[in-house]
Amino acid sequence: GAGVSQSPRYKVAKRGQDVALRCDPISGHVSLFWYQQALGQGPEFLTYFQNEAQLDKSGLPSDRFFAERPEGSVSTLKIQRTQQEDSAVYLCASSGQGRDTEAFFGQGTRLTVV
Amino acid sequence: AQTVTQSQPEMSVQEAETVTLSCTYDTSESDYYLFWYKQPPSRQMILVIRQEAYKQQNATENRFSVNFQKAAKSFSLKISDSQLGDAAMYFCAYSGGSNYKLTFGKGTLLTVNP
Numbered sequence: 001g002a003g004v005s006q007s008p009r010y011k012v013a014k015r016g017q018d019v020a021l022r023c024d025p026i027s028g029h030v031s032l033f034w035y036q037q038a039l040g041q042g043p044e045f046l047t048y049f050q051n052e053a054q055l056d057k058s059g060l061p062s063d064r065f066f067a068e069r070p071e072g073s074v075s076t077l078k079i080q081r082t083q084q085e086d087s088a089v090y091l092c093a094s095s096g097q098g099r100d101t102e103a104f105f106g107q108g109t110r111l112t113v114v
Numbered sequence: 115a116q117t118v119t120q121s122q123p124e125m126s127v128q129e130a131e132t133v134t135l136s137c138t139y140d141t142s143e144s145d146y147y148l149f150w151y152k153q154p155p156s157r158q159m160i161l162v163i164r165q166e167a168y169k170q171q172n173a174t175e176n177r178f179s180v181n182f183q184k185a186a187k188s189f190s191l192k193i194s195d196s197q198l199g200d201a202a203m204y205f206c207a208y209s210g211g212s213n214y215k216l217t218f219g220k221g222t223l224l225t226v227n228p
Contacts, residue, residue: 031214042118042205042218043159056215089157095214100147100166103216105159 002026004106006092012112013082021077021109025094032075033103034067035091043091049075082113116141118208120219127196128227134181135191135222137206146210148182148189153203153221162204165189193224201226 005024013019025032031050035043036059045059051072060067064083069075079086089110095103117140127133139148150162165173165182172180177197181190193200206219 033215035216040220042207042220043216045215045217048215059215091157091159093159093216102161102164108157110157 004092004094004104006090006106006109008109009107010110010112012114015083015113016081017113018078018080019082019111021079021090021111023075023077023092023094023106025073025075025092026104027073028096029094029104030072030097031095031101031103032069033093033095034075034077035093036061037089037091037108039088046077046090079111082111084113087111087113116143116208116210116217118206118217118219120206120222122222123220124223124225126225126227127193129196129198131196132192132194133196133224135193135204135206135224137189137191137219139187139189139206139208141187141208141210143210146208148180149207149209149216150178150180150189150191151205151207151218152200153205155202159205163191167210196226198226198228200224 007022034046037043047067048056049069064080066078089108091108093103093105095101119138146167148165151159163175177194203221205221207216
């Protein structure tokens, strides 16, 4: 596709439910990032992949959060036993090799935990 | 840890006028990048302009320009000839050292009045 695609765009989960959020990066992009954006705040870093390797997961808020990118392309962010504080927009971004390449963002998944 | 501060939660400007959005940051790195992103209601982050710290010259992109003051750790965005389509949340962001991730400020909501 032409851009970063995320699905679903909206997800309502009952507290305690597991959810999986999908990110399709731009074809050929080596780097992939997940960010969490709470209402009225700036995005906060969750995790970073270079190809299939998860090089940084320092931003994952708890062990309920898990991300994978098994073939170096599509990535899934999984949240187990969702809590109300997990309600946020989850943004995915991808970029090419190197620090000076632009990161392209998807439109995000808005997760609401009720 | 790096921090990014945007001290203006909201700003407004008349169409065709000029507005400046403020951003300060804190880092101990010497090599880094600074960015301004625009986030319209669609939620997709769009890169507006980028500045490399080692470049003395301020970046410009059409109606958008920055005032980068490295010693003061200040990175403001000037929007000239404001248009209705410029209305959005604007985020200042930092990426530095060996880390590819972006650290965002809390954002400034820009309103453009006709």
